[in-house]
Each structure stands twice: as structure tokens, then as C-alpha cells.
Amino acid sequence: MKAIRLYGPNDLRFVEVPVPEIREGEILIKTLAAAVCGTDVRMWKNGYEGVDNEHPLTLGHEFCGRIVKVGEDVKGYQEGDIVALQPNIGCGLCDKCVRGDFHLCKDYRAFGINLDGAFSEYVRLPASAVVRGNISLVPANLLPEEAAVAEPLSCVYNGQSRINVKPGDAALVVGGGPIGCFHAMLLNMAGAKVLLTDLSEDRLAYDKKIMPYVTSYYGDDLKGFVREATQGRGLDIAIVACPSPSAQVQSLELMDYGGRILFFGGIPGKKEPVALDTNLIHYKELLITGSTRSNIDQYRKVLALLSQGRIDGKKIITDRYPLEEGLKAFENSASAQGMKHVIVFPD
Helix, strand or coil: CEEEEEEECCEEEEEECCCCCCCCCCEEEEEEEEECCHHHHHHHHHCCCCCECCECEECCCEEEEEEEEECCCCCCCCCCCEEEECCEECCCCCHHHHCCCHHHCCCCEEECCCECCCCECEEEECHHHHHCCCEEECCCCCCHHHHHCHHHHHHHHHHHCCCCCCCCCEEEEECCCHHHHHHHHHHHHCCCEEEEECCCHHHHHHHHHHCCCCEEECCCCHHHHHHHHCCCCCEEEEEECCCCHHHHHHHHHCEEEEEEEEEECCCCHHHCCCCCCHHHHHHCCCEEEEECCCCHHHHHHHHHHHHHCCCCHHHHEEEEECHHHHHHHHHHHHCCCCCEEEEECCC
């Protein structure tokens, strides 16, 4: 089969590899859609621990596929089922896993991170993914590429579950890429007034086109924009959906008393640590939190939201590619062209 594999920093190759063999309790799927994530791009640019010329890795953790082979003792799934994958598989034994947070397991494994992922024609699903519920049946009304973007949406859902969004809240999203758009969509669904800013005027124009309910801002006076949009009160919610230390620092200055701030995603190591004004946190009684990945329950909830049409995942998909053009998808994603880039496969 054909696959896109990482061999080291800036060494991504379109290659042929054997189709995986499955064992008892495992499932083989034929990939139908796999989306490029910012994590994929960072791994391509920077490399990843343990991945080298002798130990390559197939990337891709946002995906959907059709079951083509089922191992012995697999229950609940059969050949022909269309499934989507929550990619983080926990050990199943630690306290985090027992409470359902496999994504926080210190020994977690994930497709496209330390297990071969979905930028390939076939993917082997280990028995641990089968028995722990990582596999979800895709509702019949969803396209495979919509199901593929359930993974980033579930991460957004996880983040917002930590900041208590209420109807009428004034909420700012910093970063207008695919993740920022999903944040804006969920905030709007929850009844918040959604403000959005980005460094790209073109990206904001596209965001406004697909989300006419947002109030967008492009410029160098974000504080003045927030002051006017909130009648001088400040924000109830700020979500920093970009890897910007300065945006994290400034978010504290934009908040109303009792405001909630979500730092979504990580800061590159060379930009750490970030110096925050803790007096603002103290005297304004601000809540600051972070989030990473998502759990299986959150993943299944967003599949339902997509199926119900409450969130339209198609709106953030701007580019589709065959696997043979997958390297181009990485290049376009890295240069912030378009929004979400998805590799689609013939069924």
C-alpha cells in the first residue's frame, strides 16, 4: 500500500509499505479521509523522538475509514462499517484511564504520534483501541471527511468544557484558523457573543463568510476593540487558539472581573516560559486553564453534533487531495493557505 511516512526533521516521504496484518482482537480499516493537523506539520518540521531513517512513522491522527477485516473475538463491529477514531489509547489501568481520561494517561499511545497513523491506504487498529471504545460508528449522514475533523472538534469541546460558557458571555477567540473557527462555532452554539481576531485579514474574511455571526478584528488596537465591543466591561471569556506568548499575556488585560481564559494548544519550547501578570489574576479573580487532546466521551458527543447539523464541519474544509498529493497538503497547511486540508481516498 502507499503511505506518507516521517523519517526525521523535514523528511516526509510518499512510499510503498506492506499492508498491515491483523491479529486476534484487531481490526483493519481502509482509510477514507485523513486531515492534516498542526501537530502533523510540527512533527514534519521538527522531527519526533524515536522517529528516524530506521524507525519511520506513518503520520495522521484525524481520520475515518471502512472496516475491511475483523479479527477473532472482536465484538460490536463488522466488515463494511464506517468508523472514526479517537486516536489516544490509554493503558487502561491508571487512575486517569479508570475515570475515562485515556488522553491524560502518561503511557498513552496515539495513531500518527507513536503508532502508525492514517496517511496510508490501510490502518491496523490494535485490540486496545477496540476494547476501550476508541472506535465509533459514523452516522450515515456524515461524509468521511466530516467524520475525520471530529477529532480536532473534540479537542475544542474539551477546552470549552473547562471554562463554563454561558449565554450572553462576551468571548474572544485569538486565532482564526480551523481550531479558532471550531471554537467560534461552539461558543455561538452556547449563546455567547463571539469576537474573533487573527493576524491574517484574508483568513478573517473567510471566517466571516462562513460564520456571519462573529465580530472580527484586524489591527493593532485589540484592547480598544474589546473595550468598544463590551461597552468597556471587558471579556467574560478569552480563548488563545494560537501558539503566541504575547497573546497569552495580553489576554489577561482584556478580561472583566471573574473572567475565564483558555490557553488552547502549546507554546514552542524556545518561547517558554511566558511571564503573566499574576496581580491581574489575583485582583480580577481570573480563572486560567489549559486543555490538551480529548476523551472518548467528548469525541462521541461531537460526532453527534456534526450529525445533527449543530456544527457544520464541511465549512472549515477548503482543500482535498489524493494521497499522492499529500506532501502538497502539508506544504499548504504549513503556509496557512486555506483552512483544513484533507486527504481523501477512493472507497
